[in-house]
Amino acid sequence: MKFLDQAKIYIRSGNGGGGSVSFRREKFIEYGGPDGGDGGKGGDVWIEAAEGLNTLIDYRYQQHHKAQTGGHGMGRNRTGANGEDVVLRVPVGTQVMDEDREEILADLTEVGMRVLLARGGNGGFGNAHFKGPANQAPRHANPGQEGIERTLWLRLKLIADAGIVGLPNAGKSTFLAATSAATPKIADYPFTTLHPHLGVVMLGEERFVLADIPGLIEGAADGAGLGTRFLGHVERCAALLHLIDGTEEKPGAAYKTVRRELEAYDESLIDKPEIVALNKIDALDPETLKKRRDALRRACGKPVMLISGVSGKGVRDVLYKLNDIIQGRASAEDEDAPTTTGTWQP
Numbered sequence: 001m002k003f004l005d006q007a008k009i010y011i012r013s014g015n016g017g018g019g020s021v022s023f024r025r026e027k028f029i030e031y032g033g034p035d036g037g038d039g040g041k042g043g044d045v046w047i048e049a050a051e052g053l054n055t056l057i058d059y060r061y062q063q064h065h066k067a068q069t070g071g072h073g074m075g076r077n078r079t080g081a082n083g084e085d086v087v088l089r090v091p092v093g094t095q096v097m098d099e100d101r102e103e104i105l106a107d108l109t110e111v112g113m114r115v116l117l118a119r120g121g122n123g124g125f126g127n128a129h130f131k132g133p134a135n136q137a138p139r140h141a142n143p144g145q146e147g148i149e150r151t152l153w154l155r156l157k158l159i160a161d162a163g164i165v166g167l168p169n170a171g172k173s174t175f176l177a178a179t180s181a182a183t184p185k186i187a188d189y190p191f192t193t194l195h196p197h198l199g200v201v202m203l204g205e206e207r208f209v210l211a212d213i214p215g216l217i218e219g220a221a222d223g224a225g226l227g228t229r230f231l232g233h234v235e236r237c238a239a240l241l242h243l244i245d246g247t248e249e250k251p252g253a254a255y256k257t258v259r260r261e262l263e264a265y266d267e268s269l270i271d272k273p274e275i276v277a278l279n280k281i282d283a284l285d286p287e288t289l290k291k292r293r294d295a296l297r298r299a300c301g302k303p304v305m306l307i308s309g310v311s312g313k314g315v316r317d318v319l320y321k322l323n324d325i326i327q328g329r330a331s332a333e334d335e336d337a338p339t340t341t342g343t344w345q346p
Contacts, residue, residue: 003054004056004057004059005157005233008063008154009065009088009154010063010149010150012045012066013043013045013149014069015144016039016069016121016122017080017081017123018072018141019037019073019129020036020039020078023035023075034138037077037078038080039125039143039144040070042068042145043069044086044118046085046086048088048090048114049109053089056154056156059154067084067085069144069147070082070120070121070123073123077128085120090108090156091156096152097152097153105117118148126141127140127141159209160211160233162211162241162322162325163241164210164243165234166216166244166245167258168216170245171309175243176212177309179201179319180201196212203323206323206327238272238273238325239272239325240269240273245279252300255299255300273325275322276296277306278307281306305321
């Protein structure tokens, strides 16, 4: 299924049904009079966070959603039926914005969370509603109220506990595939990952969700490469795993490039707990490894972990440290080895 994290939709709630003008006139019945019923209420438009969805692709091909019009009133004081509601089911983490994308109308962060987007129009009164001593035979009824029409944007921000960021070819997809059951595309060319992937990491009885974000390059904030469109998916993450390609001649410059783009997108991202890891250490000799680790540590001012997504070296320690940060048991600056015990399994 194609991944889509933004969609424009057009919604309209149902019109209310019109009231009825009717009079009871039956043979051998002494008292007649107005008996027009009221119209039914128009259907509402709701949006609901549903389990098992991870893309907005359904709203790419069906953009218009209209609730049912309420039934019209009828004689014998019969009220029209209410119109059926429309429920838009979206993935957890979906935000609803107005047409100009400046105001967030709803943020669906839990399964089953439901928000009313457009209320249906009320049904009109029938002529029986207007009868009285001064007007015993009213010959008018109200039409139903018009429904509400809106243009909205849906934006999906995946719910993940930790996000992997880095330059293209830093080994993010390889790391995700090695630590979870996710199967992202892996190849030896830049921008292999064109949309985010999620994987569930199992650590004994604990688990957390890991997101692989497409690579950033210099100028991404201005639209270079894939831009910063997918960085919204790491806004909800409790921690970031910043992977640096160990075969990169200037790992410090690579780290600073990604940090600049994160800050340009949203300054709050650079305040998130971050684990810096030098990847692909299996391709380096000890002397080169030490030199590049020292250079990276000077650039970031943080502890640098050494890992290899291919061989699995150091991966277990990174996962346990990420989990401890997510659970609030440790900080990203703690240089001690993770103390959590248990069996790691992908």
